[in-house]
Amino acid sequence: MSANKTVLVINSGSSSIKYQLVDPVGEAEIAGGLVEQIGEPDGRIVHEFEGRRYELVGPIADHAAGLRLAYDMFADSGLNLDDAGIAAVGHRVVHGGTSFHEPTLITGEVLAEIVRLSELAPLHNPPNAIGIEVAREHFPDLPHVAVFDTGFFRSLPEAAATYAIDREVAAAYGVRRYGFHGTSHEYVSRQVPQLLGREPAETNTIVLHLGNGASASAVRGGVAVETSMGLTPLEGLVMGTRPGDLDPGILLHLHRTAGMNVEDLDVLLNRRSGLKGMSGVNDFRELGRLRAEGDAAAQLAYEVYVHRLRKYVGAYLAVLGRVDAIAFTAGVGENAADVREDALAGLERLGVAVDAARNRAPGRGARVISAESSEVSVLVVPTNEELAIAQAAWRFV
Numbered sequence: 433m434s435a436n437k438t439v440l441v442i443n444s445g446s447s448s449i450k451y452q453l454v455d456p457v458g459e460a461e462i463a464g465g466l467v468e469q470i471g472e473p474d475g476r477i478v479h480e481f482e483g484r485r486y487e488l489v490g491p492i493a494d495h496a497a498g499l500r501l502a503y504d505m506f507a508d509s510g511l512n513l514d515d516a517g518i519a520a521v522g523h524r525v526v527h528g529g530t531s532f533h534e535p536t537l538i539t540g541e542v543l544a545e546i547v548r549l550s551e552l553a554p555l556h557n558p559p560n561a562i563g564i565e566v567a568r569e570h571f572p573d574l575p576h577v578a579v580f581d582t583g584f585f586r587s588l589p590e591a592a593a594t595y596a597i598d599r600e601v602a603a604a605y606g607v608r609r610y611g612f613h614g615t616s617h618e619y620v621s622r623q624v625p626q627l628l629g630r631e632p633a634e635t636n637t638i639v640l641h642l643g644n645g646a647s648a649s650a651v652r653g654g655v656a657v658e659t660s661m662g663l664t665p666l667e668g669l670v671m672g673t674r675p676g677d678l679d680p681g682i683l684l685h686l687h688r689t690a691g692m693n694v695e696d697l698d699v700l701l702n703r704r705s706g707l708k709g710m711s712g713v714n715d716f717r718e719l720g721r722l723r724a725e726g727d728a729a730a731q732l733a734y735e736v737y738v739h740r741l742r743k744y745v746g747a748y749l750a751v752l753g754r755v756d757a758i759a760f761t762a763g764v765g766e767n768a769a770d771v772r773e774d775a776l777a778g779l780e781r782l783g784v785a786v787d788a789a790r791n792r793a794p795g796r797g798a799r800v801i802s803a804e805s806s807e808v809s810v811l812v813v814p815t816n817e818e819l820a821i822a823q824a825a826w827r828f829v
C-alpha cells in the first residue's frame with residue numbers, strides 16, 4: 433500500500449467494535465472485522481482480509497483491549513496497520529444534537545461535547561466516545577474525524593422537526609426530531625439518481641433503511657425533509673427489538689398500573705419490543721423460519737412490520753407530493769423480497785408497481801425492481817456506511 437491512502441473506520445457500540453480499513457478513493461474495503469461481547473466471558477473477534485476469515489474466542493476486558501486485539505488481527509493476517517497508509521480514522525457517532533452536523537475533526541473539546549450529548553443518546557454516545565478515546569491513544573498522530581448519524585437530517589423543516597408539546601419544555605431539554613442512520617440515508621439517496629441517470633436536484637426519493645434498527649426518510653432533490661426516527665432511535669418503523677411508533681399514553685399507563693419505572697420502560701422499549709417482543713426473535717431470517725412453521729405470533733409480527741412500513745410509504749408519498757424512487761436498503765431491505773413486495777402491493781394507482789420476477793431475482797448489487805409501467809422506480813441499493821464515513825474523513829486530509 434502506498435503512502436496514506438486509507439481510512440480506518442471505527443463504529444464502537446456498547447459491547448462491540450466494528451472496524452474496517454477502507455480505500456476511500458478506489459471505494460474498496462481492504463480488511464475489517466467485528467469485536468463482540470466486550471466485557472463478557474464469551475468475547476469474540478472475527479476478522480476478514482483477502483477473502484480469508486480469522487476468528488478468536490475468549491474474554492475481552494474492555495474497548496481498549498478490543499481495539500488492541502483488532503490491531504493484532506491485522507498483523508496476524510499479514511497486514512501491519514503501521515504500514516497500511518492510514519491517513520485518518522473515521523468514527524461513527526450517533527448523536528450530534530444541534531452542536532454537530534458536518535463531519536468534524538476530533539479535538540478534546542469536540543470529544544467532551546460528544547460525551548455531553550450522551551444525555552440525548554445514553555445508549556449510543558458513551559460507547560462511541562470510548563471508541564474515540566482508545567483509538568486516539570492508539571493512533572495519536574492521525575487525524576480522527578467524527579461522522580454523525582444525525583447530520584444528514586439538519587435540513588428537516590421546522591414543521592417536521594418540531595414535536596407538538598410545550599415549546600419552553602422542548603427548547604429547555606432539546607426535544608426535537610434529530611433523525612438517525614443519516615449516513616446511510618444520504619449515501620443511498622445519492623446513489624439513486626446516479627443509478628437512474630437523473631439530475632440529483634430533481635430526484636425525490638423515499639429511502640427505507642431496514643436493518644436491526646429501521647428508519648424511513650423523504651429526500652427532496654438531495655435534501656432530507658422528513659424522517660421516522662426522532663429525539664432517539666425509538667420512533668417510527670417496527671425494528672428488531674424496538675417498537676417504533678407508540679401511543680405515549682402507553683408509558684403512563686404501564687407506569688401507573690404495572691408499576692414500571694424509567695429503567696423498566698427503557699428495557700421494554702429498547703430490548704423487549706419490536707419483532708423480539710411480538711415473536712420472541714429479532715432476527716428477520718429466524719422470523720421467516722418461524723412463519724414457515726406456521727407460528728402465529730411470528731406471522732402477526734411480520735404483518736405489523738409490513739403494515740407500519742406501508743403507512744410510512746403512504747405518508748412520505750404525500751409529504752413529497754411527487755416521488756421518483758423508493759429505495760430499500762440494509763439487511764432486511766436488501767434481502768427480504770417478501771417485505772418489499774408486501775409493503776408496496778396494491779399501490780399501482782399511486783404510481784408504484786413492483787415487478788415480481790425482478791424483485792425475486794437473486795442479486796447483491798444495486799438494482800431496479802419496479803415494473804416498466806411503474807411511474808416510481810423501486811430499487812434495492814446496498815448501503816455502505818463505512819465507505820461513506822471513510823470518504824467523509826478522507827475529505828479532511
Ligand code: ADP
Nearest residue numbers: 642643644645714715716717762763764767768
Ligand atoms: P444492523 O447494521 O442494523 O445491525 P443489518 O443491516 O445487518 O443490521 O440488518 C440485520 C437484519 O437483516 C437482521 O434482521 C437479519 O436477519 C436481516 N437479514 C440479513 N440477511 C437476510 C436475508 N437473506 N433475508 C432476510 N433478512 C436478512
